[in-house]
Amino acid sequence: MAEEKHWQEGMKTHENIIFSCFGGLSNTGITSALACLEVVKELGLEKVAIGCLGAIPLNVAPVIGKTKAAKKVITVDGCPFECAKKTVEQSGFTPTKSIVLVRDIGMKKKALHEDIGENIKGVMEYVSQDDVKKAKELIVKAILEE
């Protein structure tokens, strides 16, 4: 097996980085993740990539390095717990912009456990494509604005 070449300072990297909370226990976290993926699909990987949120508090060197090298660090959280923003901040980064879907696009949070044993639906039935689109547009704007 070829030896993995870790990223090091000075190597090429994505221009900007987004950290999504991606909580799968609610519609808000899922929407955050899907919106971030849509942003990468729209703008392309040279312009932006989704950072590995779990690697930040673990001080995983390539992820920390790419975050330091990014022009913008955008955090996207579903709800006011702001897990992505707080995780990034606790590791010493100041997000260029923090987006919270409940606050910034008026999303209503739905905890998915509430429907267990009642009327639990397929996961995508809890996601509004309109919310994903609104969130995507807000993130794209944050990346492209000067």
Ligand code: SF4
């Ligand atoms: S910010 Fe809210 S939706 Fe996102 S992971 Fe944290 S608790 Fe879940």
